[in-house]
Amino acid sequence: LRYGGVNELLSTFTILDAEMRKIEEEEQQRITSSEVNDVISRWGHYRGKKITQDDVRLWLEQFGKPSKQRLMFRLLQKLHYYSNSFIREKLKELSVEIGLGKVMQHGKRKSDDILISYYDHIGKSGAKFANLYADVADIYVGNICTKDSIVENIEDKKNIRAIVFVDDFVGTGESVLGYLSEIDELLGNYLKTKPEREIKIIFLSVVAYKDGWARLQKAKDKMSLEIETHYCELLDEADRVFSSHSKTYANED
Secondary structure, three states, X not given: XXXXXXXXXXHHHHHHHHHHHHHHHXXXXXXXXXXXXXXXXXXXEEOOEEOOHHHHHHHHHOOOOHHHHHHHXXXXXXXXXXXXXXXXXXXXXXXXXXXXXXXXXXXXXXXXXXXXXXXXXXXXXHHHHHHHHHHHOOEOHHHEOOHHHHHHHHHHOOOOOEEEEEEEEEOOOHHHHHHHHHHHHHHHHHHHOXXXXXXXXXXXXXXXXXXXXXXXXXXXXXXXXXXXXXXXXXXXXXXXXXXXXXXXXXXXX
């Protein structure tokens, strides 16, 4: 009994020791304030509000213990955050790259010979980016129109020399291809009846995945319209969270 009691006591200490090591290991996974600051310092405002440490902590708490929070924190560390100022800067660069220039008329401060359209309904993200592009490219907001009113706008404004289609994101490319196919049919048929109208067609995306963009390039070559394409930032498979090449969970099964 005496030896059994000692063995039992040693066994208890071993269990306690293992439990303490687990607690210590778990504590080492706890995310520090400096790590959170590191992440949010790269972000701008979200919906007019600056993201704080408390916001991040509150979001992480839903995942429970520190090790689980650490796993999800890696998502935040690898997150591509596109602030309004970043998007404006990139769209400004694109407007210069596209090289449409300005044909200024007396008494006008902005261009009125370029139409801007978008893939989306009014009030959605496409309309927002179309407005941003109009602002940075010095184009009148009255020249922003939906797909259904493009032909009407071309008819009304005889000076239109280019149409810029703005989108926020190209993923697989499937939805954008469907949209551009509709544009190709709509404008292709119309411009065939108006050979005197030389109108440049441009599509630009704020962000695009490499595979989706390659698919877009291949498909547009088969369209009747000559469509010029541009992007602000190109991502690849390593930027996907759940992919065999992921930079976020590179060593995870």
